[in-house]
Amino acid sequence: MRFPRRPAAHAAALLLAVASVPVGAATDNATARHLVSMGQQWASAWNAGQIDQAAALYAQDAVFLGADGARVTGQAAIRDLFARTLAVNKPHIALRSLAAERSGNLAYDSGDYRETIVSGGTSRDLQGNYLIVFRKRGERWLIVQQVWTEALAPASPLPGK
Numbered sequence: 001m002r003f004p005r006r007p008a009a010h011a012a013a014l015l016l017a018v019a020s021v022p023v024g025a026a027t028d029n030a031t032a033r034h035l036v037s038m039g040q041q042w043a044s045a046w047n048a049g050q051i052d053q054a055a056a057l058y059a060q061d062a063v064f065l066g067a068d069g070a071r072v073t074g075q076a077a078i079r080d081l082f083a084r085t086l087a088v089n090k091p092h093i094a095l096r097s098l099a100a101e102r103s104g105n106l107a108y109d110s111g112d113y114r115e116t117i118v119s120g121g122t123s124r125d126l127q128g129n130y131l132i133v134f135r136k137r138g139e140r141w142l143i144v145q146q147v148w149t150e151a152l153a154p155a156s157p158l159p160g161k
Contacts, residue, residue: 032100035109038141039095039132046093049086055079059135059142067128067150090118095130105136113148127151 038057045054055075058064064072064081072081093115100109108131115126133145 028102031102031107035100035102035107035132035134035141036097038134038143039097039109039111039130042132042143043093043095046082046086046091049090051079051082051086054082057143058146059137059144062143063145065145065147067148088119092116107134107136107141108132109134 042054042057045051045057055078058075058078060075061073062075062078064078066072072078093113095111095113097109097111099111101107110129110131112129113127117124117126128148128150130149131145131147132143134141135144136142
């Protein structure tokens with residue numbers, strides 16, 4: 001995810017059609033589907049600019065690690081980051097979950113994403129990977145850690161190769 005200090009904002013922004021989710025022995029299919037749907041809820045809120053809905057998916061002490069290396073701690077700080085980012089960018093992100101697993105009250109969803117960001121009349125296409133770690137508090141799963149990477153374009157072949 002890029003932030004306002006860069007020209008384009010890039011989310012921890014979560015392919016609309018979710019691929020099948022491989023699940024480990026400790027994960028039931030219903031939990032895996034729920035975790036993947038939470039990522040899709042996040043992506044929908046992000047795409048619609050619904051900052052409060054996106055922020056509500058995080059635990060109070062959540063940590064967001066952006067593709068630029070920034071660490072943002074706490075639900076309120078994450079919400080503020082999203083507000084600053086969405087103030088200057090119009091994103092559309094699509095997530096594709098590749099794995100979801102649960103062990104006790106911790107779980108994760110990991111996959112890749114594609115995102116188009118429009119900022120200042122220019123459009124930029126991005127792709128990368130994400131990891132969302134959830135903790136179950138009572139009956140509710142909340143995001144406690146979220147990590148984004150940005151895939152770099154493949155290197156050009158060396159001359160003569």
